Amino acid sequence: MTKPTLTLDEIRKNVSRVDSELLALLAERRQLSIEVAKSKIQTEKPVRDPAREKILLEKLVTAGKKHELDAPYIVSIFHSIIEDSVLIQQAFLQKLANPDSAQPIARVSFLGPKGSYSYLAAKHFFSRKQTTLAELPCKSFKEVVEIVENGRADYGVLPIENTSSGSINDVYDQLQHTRLSIVGEITQPIEHCILTAVDTDLENIDCLYSHPQPYQQCSEYLRSLGDVKQEYCSSTAEAMQKVAEMKSGNVAAIGNASSGALYGLKPLKANIANQQENHTRFILVARNPVDVTDLIPAKTTFIMSTAQDAGSLVECLLVFRNHGINMTKLESRPVLGNPWEEMFYVDVEGNMSSEEMQKVLEELTSLTRYIKVLGCYPIENVSPTEIELD
Incomplete structure (x- = not known):
C-alpha cells in the first residue's frame, strides 16, 4: 500500500486554509454585489437579470469541467451565491429608499x-x-x-x-x-423532528407535545405511531421547554433539531413531515408602510369585500388579468358579525407605486364594497435560474 505524502493533520490544515480562502472570496464577492447595486441606481436597471444569470451559470459549468467539477455541484453552489447577491442588493436599495427605518x-x-x-x-x-x-x-x-x-x-x-x-x-x-x-x-424551510430529552426508543413514546400546525404537517407519520397522545402547546418552543423539564423517556416534542439543541433535546426521528419540501x-x-424601489420585484397584499351578487368576485379578478398583473394568492375568510359574508385576501406581484397598480386599485375600488391595502413589500423568494445540464 502506498503511504500518503501528507499526514491527516497536514491534510486537515490544508483543508482549513482553502476554507479560509473561500470565505475571504465570498466576502469579496458580496462586497462587489453592493457595488453592482450602486451602479444599477445610476443605470436604473433591475436587480435581477435572468438572461445574464443563465449565461453566467453556463460559463461556470463549462469552466468547472476543466477542474473535474460536475455541473449539478457547480449550479447548486452558485444558485446560493446568486440568491445571496440578489438579497444583499435588495436590502441595500431598500435602505436607501427608506432611510428612516434603518x-x-x-x-x-x-x-x-x-x-x-x-x-x-x-x-x-x-x-x-x-x-x-x-x-x-x-x-x-x-x-x-x-x-x-x-x-x-x-x-x-x-x-x-x-x-x-x-x-x-x-x-x-x-x-x-x-x-x-x-x-x-x-x-423558511420547516424541518420537523421527534425530539427527546433522554435516550429512548420510538416505541416508548406515548405522548407528543407541539403546536397544532406541526401535527397537521406530520399527520401521515403520526398515524404510523399508533395510539400516541397529542398535547397542544402555544408554540414548538414551548413544547420543547416542557419535554426538557420532564426528562422522561415516554414524552417527545415535534420541532426543529437546531432549536431543540437550545433546550438540550436530541432528534430521535428526522424528516417526519408529509412533504419533503415543507416551507x-x-x-x-x-406600524408604517415602506417604499419599494422599482429596481426590485415587489408584492402587494390587500383585502376586499365584494357585493353578494353572482360574478362579483370574477369581475374583480378580471381586473388583474386585463392589466397583466399576476395574482399569487387568493384566500377567503368569514367577516365576523356578518354571516355568510366573505373577506378576500389577495397577493399580487406588483409595486403599489406603479401606474398600472394604481389603475388596478382604482378599478377595484369601484367594484368592491370595501378594499384596503395591507402592504407593498419586496419579494424575497429568489427563484433559481434554470439551465440545461448535460
Whole structure:
C-alpha cells in the first residue's frame, strides 16, 4: 500500500486554509454585489437579470469541467451565491429608499419562546439586514400584533401559509382588523423532528407535545405511531421547554433539531413531515408602510369585500388579468358579525407605486364594497435560474 505524502493533520490544515480562502472570496464577492447595486441606481436597471444569470451559470459549468467539477455541484453552489447577491442588493436599495427605518437594533415580536419557527424566521430575516434583534416572545398571534400596535415592538413576525397544511387562518383574521402594514416576507424551510430529552426508543413514546400546525404537517407519520397522545402547546418552543423539564423517556416534542439543541433535546426521528419540501411563508408587520424601489420585484397584499351578487368576485379578478398583473394568492375568510359574508385576501406581484397598480386599485375600488391595502413589500423568494445540464 502506498503511504500518503501528507499526514491527516497536514491534510486537515490544508483543508482549513482553502476554507479560509473561500470565505475571504465570498466576502469579496458580496462586497462587489453592493457595488453592482450602486451602479444599477445610476443605470436604473433591475436587480435581477435572468438572461445574464443563465449565461453566467453556463460559463461556470463549462469552466468547472476543466477542474473535474460536475455541473449539478457547480449550479447548486452558485444558485446560493446568486440568491445571496440578489438579497444583499435588495436590502441595500431598500435602505436607501427608506432611510428612516434603518436601525442597528430592531425590537421584534414573534410567537413562542426562543427556538420557535417564528423565532428562526426573525433571525434569518434580520441577519440579511445586518440588524441586531431585541427579542420579544409572545404567547399568541394576537399578542404579536398588539405589541407592535402599541409601540413596544418595531416589527412582528407572523406565519401566514405552509406548503403542507395551507393557510394559517388565525393570522388572516388578525390582519382583517389591524392597522399595521406588511413590510416584508421570508420563506423558511420547516424541518420537523421527534425530539427527546433522554435516550429512548420510538416505541416508548406515548405522548407528543407541539403546536397544532406541526401535527397537521406530520399527520401521515403520526398515524404510523399508533395510539400516541397529542398535547397542544402555544408554540414548538414551548413544547420543547416542557419535554426538557420532564426528562422522561415516554414524552417527545415535534420541532426543529437546531432549536431543540437550545433546550438540550436530541432528534430521535428526522424528516417526519408529509412533504419533503415543507416551507412556511412568514410576513413582517410594522406600524408604517415602506417604499419599494422599482429596481426590485415587489408584492402587494390587500383585502376586499365584494357585493353578494353572482360574478362579483370574477369581475374583480378580471381586473388583474386585463392589466397583466399576476395574482399569487387568493384566500377567503368569514367577516365576523356578518354571516355568510366573505373577506378576500389577495397577493399580487406588483409595486403599489406603479401606474398600472394604481389603475388596478382604482378599478377595484369601484367594484368592491370595501378594499384596503395591507402592504407593498419586496419579494424575497429568489427563484433559481434554470439551465440545461448535460
